[in-house]
Amino acid sequence: MLTKDQAICIRTVDYSETSQIVTFFAKASGKIGAIAKGAKRPKSPFDGPIEMLSHGRIVFAASNKDKLATLTEFESAAGTAGPTLLRNNLFSLNCCLFAAELVNLLTDEHDPHSNLFDSFLEFLHNAENAGNKCEMLALLILFQLALLKDVGLGPILDHCVNCKTTFACPEGDIRLPHGGHPAPSGVEGPTSELYFSNSANGLICKNCESAFQDKFKLTKKAAATLTNLKLLANASENTLNEIEKLLTYHFTELTHRRPKMAKYVLGS
Numbered sequence: 001m002l003t004k005d006q007a008i009c010i011r012t013v014d015y016s017e018t019s020q021i022v023t024f025f026a027k028a029s030g031k032i033g034a035i036a037k038g039a040k041r042p043k044s045p046f047d048g049p050i051e052m053l054s055h056g057r058i059v060f061a062a063s064n065k066d067k068l069a070t071l072t073e074f075e076s077a078a079g080t081a082g083p084t085l086l087r088n089n090l091f092s093l094n095c096c097l098f099a100a101e102l103v104n105l106l107t108d109e110h111d112p113h114s115n116l117f118d119s120f121l122e123f124l125h126n127a128e129n130a131g132n133k134c135e136m137l138a139l140l141i142l143f144q145l146a147l148l149k150d151v152g153l154g155p156i157l158d159h160c161v162n163c164k165t166t167f168a169c170p171e172g173d174i175r176l177p178h179g180g181h182p183a184p185s186g187v188e189g190p191t192s193e194l195y196f197s198n199s200a201n202g203l204i205c206k207n208c209e210s211a212f213q214d215k216f217k218l219t220k221k222a223a224a225t226l227t228n229l230k231l232l233a234n235a236s237e238n239t240l241n242e243i244e245k246l247l248t249y250h251f252t253e254l255t256h257r258r259p260k261m262a263k264y265v266l267g268s
């Protein structure tokens with residue numbers, strides 16, 4: 001049976017002189033491994049080898065769930081996110097490849113995540129237009145948080161995981177707890193010390209941190225930014241790098257190995 005879908009290429013492996021094994025993240029079908037026979041032939045049925053991050057319409061013949069599907073058509077969407085534009089900016093390209101690696105690591109085959117597909121496509125479009133390194137890092141951080149949320153692993157950033165104390169946002173934009181009642185007295189201000197625990201999957205206040213073994217102490221700026229993501233837009237490169245390091249460590253703990261692309265984004 002042939003299945004049509006929209007998909008983004010998140011991994012390619014050369015299979016033979018002429019064929020590729022391609023992993024697609026498809027909107028309705030979820031992650032799919034497919035063999036693209038003859039993709040590297042001069043007269044490729046797919047207009048040449050399928051490139052990482054290219055996206056478009058696919059048609060594939062599904063097989064038994066443990067086996068590779070057979071790709072029969074791939075028509076890359078014209079004028080859309082793709083590797084070509086990103087090639088002009090190595091840092092942006094590396095951030096997009098990092099995002100693709102994480103999507104691959106955190107999703108299962110045949111498990112659809114159509115909202116995540118849309119977020120990923122939007123992320124790739126925005127990456128093409130990112131004006132500088134800070135803008136690109138902010139986009140990556142937002143996408144990584146969206147990815148975590150979509151797979152049910154979204155970190156708790158608005159209150160202490162342990163004692164539930166709500167963290168006030170800077171700029172007087174205090175988040176009210178349930179029902180619109182004012183935050184209780186003793187609410188953590190934006191300048192309070194905050195920690196992030198991987199095992200607890202969220203932020204921890206100063207009063208609770210001693211109970212947690214694995215924790216990162218955050219700088220005040222990083223803490224303020226994580227509790228109010230709007231601040232990502234104007235955050236300094238140092239703050240963005242600090243948050244990205246924290247998320248990379250978090251992904252490493254979740255998947256039991258450091259994502260390969262992390263070093264190209266963090267520089268170490």
Ligand SMILES: [Zn+2]
Binds near residue numbers: 163
């Ligand atoms: Zn606490």
